[in-house]
Amino acid sequence: MPLLALWFFAVLPGDSRSWLLGGSMPMTMFVGVAAGASLLVGGYVIVGLIVQRLYINGATATLLLGLAFGATAAGEFVREGARKPYTVRGVLYSTSLAPGEVAALRQGGATTGDPYPLRARDRYPTAQIARGAQVERVLCDACHTLHGANALVELTRTWTDDQLRLNIAKLQRTKGFMPPFAGNAEDVEALVQLLRYERVGRPEEFNAMVAPPETLAQIARWLAEAGTAPAGEAR
Amino acid sequence: MWPFDASIESLWLALYLASFALHAVFVSYVAAGAGYALVAALRRSADPIAARARDWLPFMLGAGITAGVGPLLFLQLLYQRRFYTANLLMGPRWGAVVPALIVGFYALYLAKVSERHRRLALAAGTACFAFVAWSWTELHQVMLADAGWRAMYAAGERFDLDPAIAPRLLTWLGAMLAMFAAIAAWPGRAAERRRLARLALIGLGVAAAAAAVPGAARGVIDVAHGWTYALAAAALAAALGWIAVLRRPDGAGLRLATIATTLALLTGAVVREAPRIAVIEHGRATAIASGGLPVFAITVAIGALAIAWIVRTARAAARSH
Numbered sequence: 001m002p003l004l005a006l007w008f009f010a011v012l013p014g015d016s017r018s019w020l021l022g023g024s025m026p027m028t029m030f031v032g033v034a035a036g037a038s039l040l041v042g043g044y045v046i047v048g049l050i051v052q053r054l055y056i057n058g059a060t061a062t063l064l065l066g067l068a069f070g071a072t073a074a075g076e077f078v079r080e081g082a083r084k085p086y087t088v089r090g091v092l093y094s095t096s097l098a099p100g101e102v103a104a105l106r107q108g109g110a111t112t113g114d115p116y117p118l119r120a121r122d123r124y125p126t127a128q129i130a131r132g133a134q135v136e137r138v139l140c141d142a143c144h145t146l147h148g149a150n151a152l153v154e155l156t157r158t159w160t161d162d163q164l165r166l167n168i169a170k171l172q173r174t175k176g177f178m179p180p181f182a183g184n185a186e187d188v189e190a191l192v193q194l195l196r197y198e199r200v201g202r203p204e205e206f207n208a209m210v211a212p213p214e215t216l217a218q219i220a221r222w223l224a225e226a227g228t229a230p231a232g233e234a235r
Numbered sequence: 236m237w238p239f240d241a242s243i244e245s246l247w248l249a250l251y252l253a254s255f256a257l258h259a260v261f262v263s264y265v266a267a268g269a270g271y272a273l274v275a276a277l278r279r280s281a282d283p284i285a286a287r288a289r290d291w292l293p294f295m296l297g298a299g300i301t302a303g304v305g306p307l308l309f310l311q312l313l314y315q316r317r318f319y320t321a322n323l324l325m326g327p328r329w330g331a332v333v334p335a336l337i338v339g340f341y342a343l344y345l346a347k348v349s350e351r352h353r354r355l356a357l358a359a360g361t362a363c364f365a366f367v368a369w370s371w372t373e374l375h376q377v378m379l380a381d382a383g384w385r386a387m388y389a390a391g392e393r394f395d396l397d398p399a400i401a402p403r404l405l406t407w408l409g410a411m412l413a414m415f416a417a418i419a420a421w422p423g424r425a426a427e428r429r430r431l432a433r434l435a436l437i438g439l440g441v442a443a444a445a446a447a448v449p450g451a452a453r454g455v456i457d458v459a460h461g462w463t464y465a466l467a468a469a470a471l472a473a474a475l476g477w478i479a480v481l482r483r484p485d486g487a488g489l490r491l492a493t494i495a496t497t498l499a500l501l502t503g504a505v506v507r508e509a510p511r512i513a514v515i516e517h518g519r520a521t522a523i524a525s526g527g528l529p530v531f532a533i534t535v536a537i538g539a540l541a542i543a544w545i546v547r548t549a550r551a552a553a554r555s556h
Contacts, residue, residue, distance in 0.1 A: 091521060115384075115385055116389070117385070119388075119389065
């Protein structure tokens with residue numbers, strides 16, 4: 001198994017390997033947990049059970065089982081994380097979009113062809129924020145929540161409005177393991193307004209900003225600068 | 236021969252049906268066996284069939300889950316969009332299948348080793364397996380009901396209460412009882428075989444009635460290019476075999492019933508698939524071009540050799556005891 005793990009690391013694309021080896025601290029820590037827990041289980045088997053011929057009781061077996069679960073869970077996290085921004089490298093992004101679809105969605109909008117309606121549309125104060133909710137569902141919901149695990153609101157809470165626009169428009173440059181934003185400037189702005197609305201706790205009265213044309217034009221320029229290719233090394 | 240041709244999807248379909256049939260053997264033993272052992276435990280009867288079932292159930296569930304991986308993968312190849320959409324629409328209620336299986340798995344171990352907790356464990360296990368069977372039946376219907384997907388999502392519904400689900404589930408439960416009987420009867424004595432023959436006949440009757448009612452109500456019976464006739468003939472032969480077992484438990488009836496049940500399972504798998512064969516999705520070019528058939532063949536060979544080695548080792552150990 002250690003040899004197979006080394007092989008896995010050796011054949012990983014360079015950008016993925018760099019995240020596991022310090023580029024992304026949570027990923028590096030999970031690598032450490034997976035390797036450490038595996039080492040402890042393997043070490044006990046070799047030293048305790050084979051060399052020392054120790055009797056294994058229920059408590060020890062439970063502890064080893066817990067370590068094995070930890071090793072498996074951490075290993076799975078690493079395996080999934082190393083694929084980002086893809087689910088299938090080069091074929092399918094983690095948003096369930098193919099790379100070839102991104103350019104068309106940049107033109108037509110992220111929700112083009114989405115056959116499913118937005119639930120409880122009435123609870124959103126403006127049509128723009130409702131659009132932002134649908135964009136969030138289409139592009140973000142596969143990996144993020146708004147307020148729970150991996151929450152968008154918390155990840156972006158300290159960002160200014162322009163910072164939100166820039167970072168979302170240049171998403172793959174903001175974080176290398178994020179896919180390119182698959183929508184147009186209006187989608188970016190709608191998502192920004194949704195995050196502002198959610199950040200302040202969905203108030204009854206919300207002063208939604210109406211972005212002037214020059215703001216949308218700036219977002220469009222940022223989208224164009226970022227391009228539709230992922231940020232990783234050339235493949 | 237319909238539904239098989241020279242396409243890659245046809246190869247996937249054949250592998251799906253074969254692996255599904257194998258999976259069905261194990262899960263039938265688990266679902267029906269757990270129910271049988273529960274009834275025996277509630278009646279506090281010293282039933283040797285139930286005792287053997289309790290011994291075998293944890294292994295059979297492990298084998299059933301393992302044998303379920305193959306058909307699950309082929310199902311995703313054949314009906315990718317429908318399968319994933321139905322998964323997502325049913326959401327956490329579908330995800331509950333996994334914890335239900337885990338609870339059921341450990342409940343079977345508890346039922347095996349603890350007389351004190353046996354009834355509770357078997358009741359929990361049977362409930363879990365019934366939930367899984369119902370969930371798979373429901374998922375099957377949701378996969379086919381694409382016209383209702385949008386409304387189901389918009390309403391936030393996690394359950395599909397299609398009237399076809401109950402008879403479909405009942406058909407499977409009857410068939411599962413017959414398959415359990417076909418496996419459990421072999422090590423049984425004469426009285427046990429007679430009891431299992433009666434159960435198998437009840438199971439076959441329930442399955443036939445439940446399968447026929449929805450078709451009759453709609454005024455159509457899908458013959459599935461003749462496969463339905465083959466299924467009916469195999470089920471009839473199985474019933475005749477079980478009747479022979481009732482008369483002469485040590486005669487050739489059990490062999491006939493087992494062979495006929497196997498044929499009924501294989502033909503039934505095709506009949507079950509017939510209504511959705513028209514919606515099989517063509518393989519994506521990238522998937523087909525990715526190759527891997529030699530690796531698949533080598534893995535199959537290694538798996539077969541490993542199973543043969545395990546069976547041989549187990550037999551040798553049994554002989555030495």
